[in-house]
Amino acid sequence: MPPPSLTVSYHTNEDATPRALPLRRMLLPWAVLTQEPQVVADNRGLPELKGGNWLQGKHIFFGEEAMCSKCHQIRGEGALLGPDLSNLPQRDYESVLRDISEPSYAINPDFVTQTIVTTGGRVLTGSLRSHGGELFIGDKDAKETRVSRDDVAEIHPSSVSVMPDGIPKTLGPDKLRDLLTFLLVEPPSMPVYGPLPPPAPRSMEEVKAVLADAPTKAATRPLRIVLVAGRKDHGPGEHDYPAWQTVWQQLLAMADETLVATANDWPEMDDLNAADVLVFYQQGTWTPERARDIDRFLERGGGLVYIHYAVDGGQDAPGFAKRIGLAWKGGISKFRHGTLDVDFSPANDHPIARNFDQVHFHDESYWNLLGDPKQIRLLGSGIEEGLAQPLFWTATNGKGRVFVSIPGHFAWTFDDPLFRTLLLRGIAWSAGEPVDRFNELITIGARLRSSK
Secondary structure, three states: OOOOOOEEEEEOOOOOOEEEEEHHHHOOOOOOOOOOOOOOOOOOOOHHHOOOOHHHHHHHHHOOOOOHHHOOEEOOEEOOOOOOOOOHHHOOHHHHHHHHHOOOOOOOHHHOOEEEEEOOOOEEEEEEEEEOOEEEEEOOOOOEEEEEHHHEEEEEEOOOOOOOOOHHHHHHHHHHHHHHHHHHOOOOOOOOOOOOOOOOOEOHHHHHHHHOOOOOOOOOOOEEEEEEEOOOOOOOOEOOHHHHHHHHHHHHOOOOOEEEEEEEOOOOHHHHHHOOEEEEEOOOOOOHHHHHHHHHHHHOOOEEEEEHHHHEOHHHHHHHHHHHOEEEOOOOOEEEEEEEEEEOHHHOOOHHHOOOOEEEEEEEEEEOOEEOHHHOEEEEEEEEOOEEEEEEEEEEEOOEEEEEEOOOOEHHHHHOHHHHHHHHHHHHHHOOOOOOOOHHHOOOOOOEOOOO
């Protein structure tokens, strides 16, 4: 089949008369044309990474044992003595493992090791970069030496990488698997935001402000969390219960001494008997049988977390409200999508709301909920129809604790680090744990504005 008959106009130097250049003149006749999209590596399900902990891998990357961050940057953090590694999740496992095990096998041409001899006879070896009238040489210990160009007598390239050998042996198989998990797998975040533009990302300064005064390391005990999701009931990027369950299982499982299980529609009896916290994100369906399950769970001191539409009480909203504080009732309760200016100032003495004051979200509010507002501990409220309406609260029931968040309609809200702070604190508080237990998870895969 002949190539397409499209033409490209051009001008000669002799005159301004447009000429027609056949498109076939710009095609290689032996090239195979294809409309197939480029295959991008997806390393999340690799058997070689099974059991790898992304967060532990991050600690190794930025720690002193492997010292990767002394030379390399990834996802905007680290140094730039060596190549930026942010593209590694698009690479395959074998080639990345080879680069770590045999650093001289394939050297990035921009970071070829150079041997520099100064006019005074000093010999320096490392990766080379220049700025102005100076050269900067980064050695195998990630130490950078500055030399004036005028003091350089010779420069010779080397076939040996400045990256040290033996990292796999130093780390051992388990730590190496954690490191490769961090390098090859993108951090968990909600996969689809839908057609609407998401709100602006938070700054790291905002996150640091709400985390101020947190202990360096909160004490922990073994914790079992069950994430209960349901069938998706809205469009793309809204009420995405299944995606939330997948992403937050990955996220919470990174924390120390934390076992995360999942359930669809309702927890199994084993979960009801063994879980420390049940987290519900689904359209709530309240029945007498479920009421009995929840009553037993609360009586033994279990923690409950309800997100957004999970507060739907169905035909027995008043009964549901007795357990969780307030509940949605179809035909009576109201809702609105859009900007939410949440006021936490009356509850900043509560550990969940620590350092929160006025926070702007873009999500959905509910009001005209059934129940007695006097039975809840209000954490955050928004103005609807001229009145402050509860959006975040806690409740106690027997030995059990309950945390409720009305926001949670849009997928992007779960990647908001301030919302994550509230939800992770709510999970920890419901379990009777220090609210800072999950602080390391707040920014992993979250929507943060670049500091550059």
